[in-house]
Amino acid sequence: MTVPPALAAPEAAADAAPREPGPRRAARPTSGRRGRRFPGGRPLWLMLPTLLLLVLVIVVPFLLAVWIGFLDLDQYTLRQLFSAPFIGLKNYSEGFAAGQLLHSIWISAAFSVLTTAFCLPVGLLAALAVNSAFRGRGLVRSAFLIPYVIPSFVTAMVWRFLMRPDGAFNDFLAVFGITGGQWLIGEQAFWALVIVDTWAAWPFIYMMTTAGMQAIPDELYEAAALDGAGWVARIRHVVLPGIRHQLLLGLLLSTLAHFNNFTLPYVLLGSPAPDAALTLPVNIFQTSFQFFRFGLGSAMSVISLVLLMIPAIYYLRASKLTAAPGED
Amino acid sequence: MQLSRRSVLFAAFAASSTAALAACGSSDSSSSTGTGAAGAVDGKGKTLTVLVAAQPNYPTQFAAWSKQVTDAFTAATGATLAIETFSNSAEETTKIQASIVAGTGPDVYQLGTTFTPVAYGTGGFLELSADDWKAIGGREKFSPETFGMSGPSEDKQIGIPSATRPFVYAYNTEMFTAAGIASPPTTWNDLIAAATKLTSDGTYGMAVAYADGYDPWKYIWAFTEQTGGSYVSEDLTKAQLDSEQVKNAVAQYFGLLTQHKVVDPAAVGWKSGDALAAFSGGKAAILPMTSAAAVPALDQGAVKGKYAFAPLPDVAPGQTSRPAGAPPAQSIVSGDNLAIASYTPNKDLALAYVKLVTDAEIQQAQFTYFGNLPTNKEALAAVTSANPVLAPMAAAEKGSTPTAFTGAWADVQNGVQNVVVQSLPELAKGSVDPASTASLLEAANAKAQASLDRAAR
Numbered sequence: 001m002t003v004p005p006a007l008a009a010p011e012a013a014a015d016a017a018p019r020e021p022g023p024r025r026a027a028r029p030t031s032g033r034r035g036r037r038f039p040g041g042r043p044l045w046l047m048l049p050t051l052l053l054l055v056l057v058i059v060v061p062f063l064l065a066v067w068i069g070f071l072d073l074d075q076y077t078l079r080q081l082f083s084a085p086f087i088g089l090k091n092y093s094e095g096f097a098a099g100q101l102l103h104s105i106w107i108s109a110a111f112s113v114l115t116t117a118f119c120l121p122v123g124l125l126a127a128l129a130v131n132s133a134f135r136g137r138g139l140v141r142s143a144f145l146i147p148y149v150i151p152s153f154v155t156a157m158v159w160r161f162l163m164r165p166d167g168a169f170n171d172f173l174a175v176f177g178i179t180g181g182q183w184l185i186g187e188q189a190f191w192a193l194v195i196v197d198t199w200a201a202w203p204f205i206y207m208m209t210t211a212g213m214q215a216i217p218d219e220l221y222e223a224a225a226l227d228g229a230g231w232v233a234r235i236r237h238v239v240l241p242g243i244r245h246q247l248l249l250g251l252l253l254s255t256l257a258h259f260n261n262f263t264l265p266y267v268l269l270g271s272p273a274p275d276a277a278l279t280l281p282v283n284i285f286q287t288s289f290q291f292f293r294f295g296l297g298s299a300m301s302v303i304s305l306v307l308l309m310i311p312a313i314y315y316l317r318a319s320k321l322t323a324a325p326g327e328d
Numbered sequence: 329m330q331l332s333r334r335s336v337l338f339a340a341f342a343a344s345s346t347a348a349l350a351a352c353g354s355s356d357s358s359s360s361t362g363t364g365a366a367g368a369v370d371g372k373g374k375t376l377t378v379l380v381a382a383q384p385n386y387p388t389q390f391a392a393w394s395k396q397v398t399d400a401f402t403a404a405t406g407a408t409l410a411i412e413t414f415s416n417s418a419e420e421t422t423k424i425q426a427s428i429v430a431g432t433g434p435d436v437y438q439l440g441t442t443f444t445p446v447a448y449g450t451g452g453f454l455e456l457s458a459d460d461w462k463a464i465g466g467r468e469k470f471s472p473e474t475f476g477m478s479g480p481s482e483d484k485q486i487g488i489p490s491a492t493r494p495f496v497y498a499y500n501t502e503m504f505t506a507a508g509i510a511s512p513p514t515t516w517n518d519l520i521a522a523a524t525k526l527t528s529d530g531t532y533g534m535a536v537a538y539a540d541g542y543d544p545w546k547y548i549w550a551f552t553e554q555t556g557g558s559y560v561s562e563d564l565t566k567a568q569l570d571s572e573q574v575k576n577a578v579a580q581y582f583g584l585l586t587q588h589k590v591v592d593p594a595a596v597g598w599k600s601g602d603a604l605a606a607f608s609g610g611k612a613a614i615l616p617m618t619s620a621a622a623v624p625a626l627d628q629g630a631v632k633g634k635y636a637f638a639p640l641p642d643v644a645p646g647q648t649s650r651p652a653g654a655p656p657a658q659s660i661v662s663g664d665n666l667a668i669a670s671y672t673p674n675k676d677l678a679l680a681y682v683k684l685v686t687d688a689e690i691q692q693a694q695f696t697y698f699g700n701l702p703t704n705k706e707a708l709a710a711v712t713s714a715n716p717v718l719a720p721m722a723a724a725e726k727g728s729t730p731t732a733f734t735g736a737w738a739d740v741q742n743g744v745q746n747v748v749v750q751s752l753p754e755l756a757k758g759s760v761d762p763a764s765t766a767s768l769l770e771a772a773n774a775k776a777q778a779s780l781d782r783a784a785r
Contacts, residue, residue, distance in 0.1 A: 074782065075449040075735055081429045098775075164602070165594045182597045185539060186753030270541045270599075272746040274753075289418050291739055291779070292446060294425070 069299035075292040091299035101300060104283040111193055111279060112258035116251055118198040123205025131213050148203035156267035159196045189269055189277040197264055208250030212243030252315045256308055280304050369680045371407025376677040379434040382413035389697035396693060405680050428452035435672040436681055439665045441477035444487045447667055449735030453486040454668040463679040474703040476661035476730030487665030488682050491700035494724040495659040497616040502634040512638035516645040523590035526613035533590035535603035535612035543600055543617050544748040545741050546660060551577035553657035553729055554644035559740050560732040565784055567776035569743055570769050580645040582760045596756040620699045620721055639724040658727035736779035743772030
């Protein structure tokens with residue numbers, strides 16, 4: 001089976017299509033009086049209120065968190081927020097030495113990567129299943145979103161009930177001859193987290209994938225069909241290249257969201273959590289609001305942020321979303 | 329042009345939001361409240377804000393309680409009462425944290441008894457003077473045991489007891505009668521013997537919630553105290569979670585399932601609600617570590633009319649008597665305190681509120697609405713005489729022992745709780761290696777000691 005050149009390089013076909021007026025064109029400097037008032041042709045000063053809000057809502061709390069991470073701030077020094085003892089990097093060293101920080105980072109990383117890995121095929125197959133029109137497709141598409149729109153708290157409560165030793169989940173597994181046992185204690189608690197979060201989060205991958213598929217022109221499918229491409233070939237040479245960006249963005253956002261998920265492990269497993277499922281957000285919560293080590297908790301939050309920025313920056317650079325006008 | 333207009337509108341919205349945010353930071357807390365010549369508080373034009381626990385299981389009752397208290401407060405002081413709620417301890421902690429840092433927020437807080445030492449550690453709450461106690465109506469109106477978690481000493485109390493929830497055990501009277509057990513046992517040995525007798529054919533003697541977030545440390549604490557040990561030394565400087573008493577207490581606690589086999593093996597994954605369901609469904613004969621709050625659920629279950637309460641035993645498992653000096657420790661001093669924020673400009677109004685809700689009338693109403701036992705002596709006597717089933721709770725209250733009043737308590741309590749959580753997989757297999765619990769206790773002790781050292785600075 002041969003694949004038509006247009007399908008082998010869908011980007012080339014896309015490049016050949018007439019360009020929509022995009023931000024790069026709008027960014028061209030304008031001349032004359034308007035250009036003098038708005039450098040680059042854009043009235044950037046109108047963004048000032050937004051920037052001010054961003055500074056108030058994001059930058060100030062972030063800087064405060066960084067600062068608190070250098071303080072010995074706990075319930076005894078809480079009233080002296082700005083004069084609590086400055087201890088430099090001691091909170092960071094304590095976090096790594098005694099706070100199970102590395103263990104929690106490992107648990108969160110494994111949890112987020114595994115959950116995303118399980119969500120990927122489920123979401124992708126679901127999107128493919130409803131990509132072609134059929135009667136009742138709207139209903140099926142809506143039904144697919146149900147796990148995603150249920151609040152995390154409710155999901156966790158329901159699954160906590162289902163995963164009891166005598167719960168419906170073990171009954172379901174028993175049909176296949178599998179003995180489920182105690183899901184919410186010990187090592188199994190980690191897998192309980194992965195299973196429940198996969199159930200709740202796969203529709204996100206499905207949505208991102210569906211959005212990508214809808215942007216693929218019908219002509220590409222038609223051309224593939226004319227060339228005799230089967231289902232697998234169409235997926236491989238039309239669908240996957242066409243949804244690459246959306247899928248990668250979906251995987252990144254999904255991984256970050258799982259890493260940051262606090263509600264699910266907290267409600268599903270309680271606190272203290274089994275060591276095997278002590279995720280970083282729960283560890284930070286315990287440190288800050290159960291042991292009242294606000295300084296240590298802030299330091300751990302900053303570490304968490306830095307860790308999350310690594311894949312985010314990598315993705316932004318890889319996808320060139322941060323490229324300045326004129327750069328490729 | 330359209331874009332411009334939208335941007336301008338957004339800018340206006342953002343600017344107004346910013347102004348609103350800025351306005352949130354300031355509130356009218358300028359003047360203090362006047363006290364009339366006769367001691368009556370004149371709060372006309374003032375608003376007192378209180379932060380209390382939400383009652384999601386009793387929404388109608390909470391609305392009725394709020395109205396009763398608000399009306400009575402306004403009638404007594406002329407001031408308005410604003411009632412704010414928190415749904416969990418994390419929310420309350422966040423609120424306290426923000427209020428203490430900002431120096432503004434609710435005037436009166438409802439605190440759990442085991443959280444009161446932490447709140448005391450912040451220094452953000454009023455230590456009550458003799459005059460303050462007088463304004464509240466005097467110490468004499470309270471059951472003396474309820475002061476156990478009010479402060480580190482009598483002259484440094486921040487917590488005014490407002491509700492008490494002593495822990496007791498419930499037992500199935502029908503099963504007890506059928507088994508020929510004439511009266512509720514008063515030692516753990518006898519209670520275990522009764523449970524052994526009552527374990528058969530899918531029914532278990534005891535319902536114990538091993539995976540609960542709070543119950544386990546209370547069992548272990550009681551067994552420890554009753555054998556002369558303690559989680560923390562009396563001078564609050566030394567953590568003793570690695571002591572022999574605590575190690576034995578942990579072993580005895582797990583032994584209910586592994587050695588005596590009076591607990592359903594599935595209880596390894598039970599929360600307190602599961603244990604309650606097992607008892608109320610007639611699947612277990614004894615439900616230890618429960619309180620008056622269980623009554624509505626029990627009255628809706630198969631045990632309705634077939635249960636009674638009794639104080640928890642005061643002699644630990646494996647013992648025939650308590651060593652000299654060991655407390656009965658039948659229950660922790662459990663319930664709620666009220667604490668007045670030290671930043672409040674409405675101290676007189678706050679005292680008037682506290683007086684109102686700790687007086688006999690509202691205390692009795694509080695029991696009717698939520699099942700919380702009164703801390704007011706007169707109200708407690710009235711409630712227990714009208715509800716004989718609750719008399720054991722009043723007795724348990726007298727046998728209660730306070731937990732250590734230290735800001736490090738959270739680390740101590742969570743440390744023991746964590747030992748149980750990490751041991752559950754072994755418990756599920758039927759036996760727990762003492763060496764592994766000893767190792768976990770040593771790690772918990774090191775953390776607790778570090779926290780006590782911080783508290784001692």
